[in-house]
Amino acid sequence: MARIRSTLALALAVAIAAASLADARLPDYHPSTFTVTGKVQCQDCTKNWNAYAYNAKPIPGSMVGITCADDRGRAVYHGSDATDGEGVFIIEVPSKVNDRDLAPSRCVVRLASSGDAGCAVLTDFNGGKTGQTPSRLTHVSPGKSTYAVGPYYCTLPRCDVKDDDEAACAGY
Numbered sequence: 001m002a003r004i005r006s007t008l009a010l011a012l013a014v015a016i017a018a019a020s021l022a023d024a025r026l027p028d029y030h031p032s033t034f035t036v037t038g039k040v041q042c043q044d045c046t047k048n049w050n051a052y053a054y055n056a057k058p059i060p061g062s063m064v065g066i067t068c069a070d071d072r073g074r075a076v077y078h079g080s081d082a083t084d085g086e087g088v089f090i091i092e093v094p095s096k097v098n099d100r101d102l103a104p105s106r107c108v109v110r111l112a113s114s115g116d117a118g119c120a121v122l123t124d125f126n127g128g129k130t131g132q133t134p135s136r137l138t139h140v141s142p143g144k145s146t147y148a149v150g151p152y153y154c155t156l157p158r159c160d161v162k163d164d165d166e167a168a169c170a171g172y
Helices: 002-023 049-054
Strands: 033-043 063-069 075-082 088-094 107-113 136-141 144-148 152-155
Touching: 033 063, 033 107, 063 088, 075 088
Parallel strands: 033 144, 033 152
Antiparallel strands: 033 088, 063 075, 063 107, 136 144
């Protein structure tokens, strides 16, 4: 009988402890920033297919911008970064602006300019000109989340194919 009472007392103590822990919630942790990264490269349509498709060269000094909207659709954040020597950009975006939460799903990343005057025609591959929403989560940890976009491409003026001009890239 004493054994049953001690088992019931232990069960009661565990239930009380569990209830008190349920009330003590952990704080909702959000990193103060998220990162968007990608690459800008030059494609030369005068090269053979393999060189054109797979051997694009990085463009240092290209500008990439990001615009983020709040939950009402109003633009509340603009940021940009220039690509490094490998054509890579890294944009840090705050998770909150004016007490409004920013989410990568409400941001648009665009190619703004090329760092190479000879390869300066912006293409819309991967949404380079029109914009792309960061959706590929490549790294997540308690203090950081990183999203990848692109790669974005620029091309030569003679490779700029217009809808009504099929002969714009005569190098094929």
